[in-house]
Amino acid sequence: MADGTTERVRPRDRILETAQDMFHKHGIKGVGVDAITEAAGTNKMTLYRHFESKDDLIIECLRATACKAAAIWDAFEAEYPGDKLAQLHAWVRKAADMLNADSRGCDMANAAIELSETDHPARRVIKELKEAQRDRLVSLCRDAGVGQAELLADTLSLLLEGARVSMQSVGAEGPSAQFVRMAEGLIASFRAR
Amino acid sequence: MADGTTERVRPRDRILETAQDMFHKHGIKGVGVDAITEAAGTNKMTLYRHFESKDDLIIECLRATACKAAAIWDAFEAEYPGDKLAQLHAWVRKAADMLNADSRGCDMANAAIELSETDHPARRVIKELKEAQRDRLVSLCRDAGVGQAELLADTLSLLLEGARVSMQSVGAEGPSAQFVRMAEGLIASFRAR
DNA sequence: CGCTAAAGTTACAGACCGGTAACACCCTAG
DNA sequence: CTAGGGTGTTACCGGTCTGTAACTTTAGCG
Structure with a gap:
């Protein structure tokens, strides 16, 4: 853990990537923001500093895919x-x-x-x-x-x-x-x- | 309200019918058992007397459709x-x-x-x-x-x-x-x- | 009528949800 | 060295969720 890959990438991108993956696997309503941030190695506050809301995150994920x-x-x-x-x-x-x-x-x-x-x-x-x-x-x-x-x-x-x-x-x-x-x-x- | 149609039908069937309709319209995870029972003109306890769990209700709805x-x-x-x-x-x-x-x-x-x-x-x-x-x-x-x-x-x-x-x-x-x-x-x- | 089984009512437990506040930290640019 | 922005941490809010307990009311039936 704490490898360069995880640490160097900006939290926003880590969240976006993780959310895409988790939304895809478990569905949108099947994943909470807590689970996403934890899997992305960050926390909820950082998520809400980069995305207005979960809905906003969803939209950004769709654009990314x-x-x-x-x-x-x-x-x-x-x-x-x-x-x-x-x-x-x-x-x-x-x-x-x-x-x-x-x-x-x-x-x-x-x-x-x-x-x-x-x-x-x-x-x-x-x-x-x-x-x-x-x-x-x-x-x-x-x-x-x-x-x-x-x-x-x-x-x-x-x-x-x-x-x-x-x-x-x-x-x-x-x-x-x-x-x-x-x-x-x-x-x-x-x-x- | 309180018409014969609503009252005569057994609560179990009303719940099943209502749940089918609401699951269809709003999705399974988009509707809670409280909303179903209320729309069916009954209450949560009655639902759980006829169905083991929400998952069980889901299955019965699918069989009905x-x-x-x-x-x-x-x-x-x-x-x-x-x-x-x-x-x-x-x-x-x-x-x-x-x-x-x-x-x-x-x-x-x-x-x-x-x-x-x-x-x-x-x-x-x-x-x-x-x-x-x-x-x-x-x-x-x-x-x-x-x-x-x-x-x-x-x-x-x-x-x-x-x-x-x-x-x-x-x-x-x-x-x-x-x-x-x-x-x-x-x-x-x-x-x- | 009176008994019984089904249905309604209220309250609650325990978990999870999205979202926010306040504060401590660290890294980097100047 | 220092100032400041990005980040982490903790705690919390109000709401919703499934599921249960205990009790009261109703309705059918002999």
Whole structure:
């Protein structure tokens, strides 16, 4: 303990990272600020000096995860520069990898379900970030030369979203196990016409 | 108030009905037993005389909603006796209707997300009930004479599950708006081969 | 009527929650 | 060396949560 990694990083970043991880694993309402600060090696006062409230922390966490997701998208472009179809297949592969590696699904979708209050401040952020991801997938499908790009993108979106939640209800051996086959079949089908 | 409807129904059933409704609207962790009993026109002691714990109440609520879902399935058979393909299309229509009528999604999926503890007693019930629904959809697809019935059923499952959660994150104008077109397209595509 | 079982009432225990106040500390910039 | 901002510590507030105890009231039924 007391290693450089833990000590050098600013408390705010440690809190943000820890909160992301704990919200993801245990859900937002399943984690209290005390548990977060303790796991982050700090205390509640420091948290409230950097974040207005727990709701504010939640929002910052969602923005942070959205940033990480954007970095993954950028990696597709870096790996297959200009080849949008290859990037689309990479998206399918990456989505499947993340399904297998983690069974707690999408933080934003989970948050939307947990925070049922329609006027919760996090809701508009969730919608905004999810719409950005949707736009990105639509663009990818369109630039890959697929007809009805929006319909394909939306179908893939729902498939992935469904796979992530199905994982949590029926488990990994359920319908989500066929995600890659479904997605690839859809892409092929949309390209054929 | 104090009308026959409220008074005649046994407290246990009133609690069960009210809890289902409130869990659905506000989430499981978003509503306490006090609020449930008050809304049900009774009190906490009576609740705990009929249910061992809140977890027990949760499980009974999930079983009750599964029963209601089963009744909807039975209605398909009653409306199109023997015509499995018509029943499959009725399933799509009904799913879309429920998407439009209510934006809080599937109680079982929501519960699975909210109750992140892997050993929560409700988890095995959720899995069991979801698997039963999956089996039913697979049978319907198979009996409708569709090749690769399991794959079609699983794809439709994920699409619907995704639509229900997408509804809660991006809203009704998001990808879920295309659910019927996607589902019908898939059925047609699977039947064509 | 009178008995009994179910239901209502009140109060409480013990834990946890988000959030704040007051104060001591330490590290670094000047 | 010193001043000051960031951080840690402790204690606390008011509220909510699940669950229980003891007692009173009500309702059905022979």
